Amino acid sequence: MPRIADHEERRRQIAVAVCELIADQGLDAVTVARTAAAAGMSVGLVQHYFRTKDDMLLHAFKEVTARIRGRADERIRGGIRHRRPIAEVLAEALAEFLPLDEARRTEFRVTRAFAGRALDAPALAEVDVETAHRLREDVARAVHNGKECGEVEEDLDPWPAAVRLTAVTEGLAMQVYRDAAGTEGVPASELAASVVAAELAAVFTGKCRQYAGN
Structure with missing residues (x-):
């Protein structure tokens, strides 16, 4: 056959x-x-x-963003399965959007090229906006969940926190891409991890109640 x-x-x-x-x-x-x-x-x-070429480009943009997104989702699912602190899981998920190795550097170059073209291509812009919105929603949900378990102060608004965390991640990605070797003798991976950790520590200031006594 x-x-x-x-x-x-x-x-x-x-x-x-x-x-x-x-x-x-x-x-x-x-x-x-x-x-x-x-x-x-x-x-x-x-x-x-x-x-058309535009159809082909649109599909490729969706594929590369879905690939990055899939890895971040797997980090989140793994954290839930193993009942890990939300801040730790979120740090790993956000790291998937940073160009910390050759594969992620290639993805970053590709997605930024598409984002530039998206300024004048509504279909590409829709993918770019949806990707950003979904990440921000996920971060806001993580902050909200942190409030419920005690990692985040009850009076903290998840949305401004999510905007800040995603904005830092996006800007940090560009910094890491430009200076892949790091700065001041600090490797890019260490510098990125410390920046993300500091930003998360400003939001996730407590300890989840399920770990109390551990």
Whole structure:
């Protein structure tokens, strides 16, 4: 019997090829022909899945943001399973958005290239905004949960705290990308961890009641 094409896998391969081109040569280097060559496909096959270059770019942006998001979600799920302090889990989840290794540096370059194009492309802007909103909502929920278990003061408003934490993370990502080797002899990974820890410590000032007596 002839093998049935795995359409989702082919769409994923095309998205990976787009991201590789952006990481190596910039977003303007992406064409259907170059993407097809990078993906090991014919131009016709790529056009079968994506009618226009804009459709292809939109799918690639969704794929890379979903990949980052998936890792952060896994950090959160793991923290819940093992009943770890919310601040610790949130630190690990936010770190997935920082370019602390080669894979995440590539992702950061790609997502920032898309974000720049999103200024003039409503469909890309929608993905960019939704990604930012979802992260802020998750952080606000974590702060709210911290209030319920005792890690956060009861009178603290989760939303301003979430805005601050996500803004720091976004700005820190750019700083780390620019200075991958670190500054003042401090490795970028250590510097990033200390900044995130300090910001979280300003919000998560208590200890969860489930750890009382531990």
